[in-house]
Amino acid sequence: MYQLESVSQTYVRRGNTVHALDNCSLTIPENDFVAIVGPSGSGKTTLLSVLGGMLSPTSGNVELDGVSLYGLSLEERASLRNRRIGFVFQTFNLVPWLTARENVQIPMMLSKVPAKEQQERALELLERVGLADRTDHRPAELSQGQQQRVALARTLANNPEIILADEPTGNLDPETRKQAMNFLREFHEDGRTIVMVTHDKETASYAQRSIQLVNGVPQELAHRNAA
Amino acid sequence: MKLRHLILKEVWQRPTPMLTSLIAVTLGVMALVAIQNITIYSEDRINSDMESLGANVLVMPPEVTLQDYYAADLHGRTMPEEYVTRLALAQLPGVQNLAPKLCVETTVNSREVTLTGILPKNEFQKKSAWQGLGMLTNAVGSDRGCCATPATLDADNSPESLAHTRTIQELGERELILGSDVAAQLNAKVGKKLTLFDEKFNVIAVLPATGTIDDSRMFAHLHSVQDLSGAGPVVNVIEIMACCDDAAGDLISDLSAELPETRVITIAQVVETQVAVNGLMSRLSWVFFAILLLVAAASIASVMYANVTERRKEIGTLMALGATRGFVTSLFLGKALLLGIMGGIGGFIAGTILAIVLGPSLLGIQVSPIPQLFLIGILSATAVALAASYLPARRAAGLDPCLVFNDA
Structure with a gap:
């Protein structure tokens, strides 16, 4: 699925050059569930941005199913994200003035799915994450755990093959954290490829494998299964 | 969504x-x-006010000075009626209507009255027919699209329209229209016959009071007045109803160029200010x-x-x-x-x-x-x-x- 070859990403901040990714080579096969771990500033989010087609690396090549991701135009990458990649964010990133159902409809709206089909699919997904009775609530009227479940439902809106998750449990209490991770595990069992950035070892343990980034260099960690 | x-x-x-x-x-x-x-x-x-005023440009013989707008035809000087035709044929933009007038003094029932000869609009239409021209079949100049609002002169063809538009559609050679004061003095009503210059005239309308000198006048066909008074084919004044913008603009110079032998006067100050x-x-x-x-x-x-x-x-x-x-x-x-x-x-x-x-x-x-x-x-x-x-x-x-x- 993903093939990264000698990918480097450097930033210049206050006159200093920072190597967020340093000659990083990585393969993520189809239906993998990989956790990217590492301390703050180790390049985890940069790697996620590169995988999402949102940050062109300074050097190196990123391929998705044999196609160079950054050989595509901006519009083509936006379309690819919309069709094939779902995102989960730490702060959920729901649009505050839209209802739960409308938030789930956004990716379908962007891919011009007919309105009726959008609504039916959104209700079906909200039901799947246990929020069938909260479809017309706005984010402010939902708990943190419920908001993350709306975000998870939104992730599945266009039935993506890949889910990129950025600290998906960072804002959740232990109980809702477990609930969110069980959903991600379910999505993986559906056949999706999941790349998850996390600080939390317990969250990382839900993945099939973990990769630690140290100064922008990936290192495979010994696998430890989730409870 | x-x-x-x-x-x-x-x-x-x-x-x-x-x-x-x-x-x-x-x-x-x-x-x-x-x-x-x-x-x-x-x-x-303003256009409507100008319309009710009847005319806002006067063409007069050169030696005349304007003392009173409503008495502009009482100076006794004349100019050829042919000027009217020249103006009509010139089709100057802004000219909505032409009203030539000739005033003569006469007596009716031993009373001295002013008889004003006016040219009904159907005379312009006859002229155009004689000359094979179509340009005068509409109201004079109104087909040129010069005014912000179209003229409404043709809306009322009754003899009473003379009181507010100073023009009339049709007037027979022995027909007479009376101002309100003169009608009262002569005790004349519509249908009554009056004798002027030894000819019988039929009163076809009595105008409503306007508060102007017109109230004390009698109106007859211009050509009848010319013939009976012996004045010949002349007029004292040509009243022109013009669009305000044009009256304040190039129209006066256009008129002067067309009729250099005349004096063209406008109520320009009023028009220009407004x-x-x-x-x-x-x-x-x-x-x-x-x-x-x-x-x-x-x-x-x-x-x-x-x-x-x-x-x-x-x-x-x-x-x-x-x-x-x-x-x-x-x-x-x-x-x-x-x-x-x-x-x-x-x-x-x-x-x-x-x-x-x-x-x-x-x-x-x-x-x-x-x-x-x-x-x-x-x-x-x-x-x-x-x-x-x-x-x-x-x-x-x-x-x-x-x-x-x-x-x-």
């Missing part, structure tokens, strides 16, 4: 930031609509409009920039979910379009109401909505809103979608 749903929902849920801009746009359009509306109806009123006031109001309305729309543009740009900054994370999320730059641009320009349309409609309604309220009280004119101002208002407001939002929209579309991530 579609793009427009997203725009409407955001505006509906968070209307406050847009209110200032909306008010500014509305005020700009309102100022334009109100002032233009009053100006246009004021011009109509036209100038209208022109000033009209120009001022555009100045107010421009200033207020500039304020609105600044307000819109400022609010839009703030909106982009405030919604960075939301925009980044949309881009991460697959929104293109075009979609994000449309999101903001769509909002601007909505603002322009709402401001345009609101401004038109408020401006029209203001004009309807102020028109009668300030200028004594009745005002109605003008659809063209609706179009101008809405198009200008929309164009300004879109132009002011263009850069903020481009900035939004250029945001880095990576900012959606936690530590970005």
Whole structure:
């Protein structure tokens, strides 16, 4: 699925050059569930941005199913994200003035799915994450755990093959954290490829494998299964 | 859900930031609509006043000086009637009607009266038929489209129309129209026969009182007066009804060039002043409009920039979910379009109401909505809103979608 070859990403901040990714080579096969771990500033989010087609690396090549991701135009990458990649964010990133159902409809709206089909699919997904009775609530009227479940439902809106998750449990209490991770595990069992950035070892343990980034260099960690 | 749903929902849920801009746009359009509306109806009123005055340009023999507008034909000097034909054939822009007159003194029932010869409009039509010309079959000059409002001279063909338009459609050779005072003095009514120059004339109309010298006159066909008085084919004056703008502009020089042997007099001061006031109001309305729309543009740009900054994370999320730059641009320009349309409609309604309220009280004119101002208002407001939002929209579309991530 993903093939990264000698990918480097450097930033210049206050006159200093920072190597967020340093000659990083990585393969993520189809239906993998990989956790990217590492301390703050180790390049985890940069790697996620590169995988999402949102940050062109300074050097190196990123391929998705044999196609160079950054050989595509901006519009083509936006379309690819919309069709094939779902995102989960730490702060959920729901649009505050839209209802739960409308938030789930956004990716379908962007891919011009007919309105009726959008609504039916959104209700079906909200039901799947246990929020069938909260479809017309706005984010402010939902708990943190419920908001993350709306975000998870939104992730599945266009039935993506890949889910990129950025600290998906960072804002959740232990109980809702477990609930969110069980959903991600379910999505993986559906056949999706999941790349998850996390600080939390317990969250990382839900993945099939973990990769630690140290100064922008990936290192495979010994696998430890989730409870 | 579609793009427009997203725009409407955001505006509906968070209307406050847009209110200032909306008010500014509305005020700009309102100022334009109100002032233009009053100006246009004021011009109509002036035209109507001119029409009721009957004529606003006089062509007279060169040695005559104008002492009294309503007595301009009582000086005893004459000029050839042929001048009327020359003027009619010249088809000068702005000339709406020609009314040649010849005044003679005569006696009726031992009373001295002034008999005024007038040329009915059907005489112009006869002339055009003789000469194979079609140009005079309509009201003279009115087919040239020179006036802001079309002349309504043909609306009333009754003899009484002479009282307010100073022209008449038809008048027989032995027919007579009496002013109100002379009719009372002679105890004459419609249908009565009166003897003038030893000829019997049939009274076909008695004019309503106008408060002018016309009340003490008798009117007969110009050619009858010429024949019976022995004056020959001459007239004392040619009254011209002209459009205000033209009367204040090139028409006088055009008339002088056409008839250099005559003296052309206009009530130019009145016309010029009224036209100038209208022109000033009209120009001022555009100045107010421009200033207020500039304020609105600044307000819109400022609010839009703030909106982009405030919604960075939301925009980044949309881009991460697959929104293109075009979609994000449309999101903001769509909002601007909505603002322009709402401001345009609101401004038109408020401006029209203001004009309807102020028109009668300030200028004594009745005002109605003008659809063209609706179009101008809405198009200008929309164009300004879109132009002011263009850069903020481009900035939004250029945001880095990576900012959606936690530590970005």
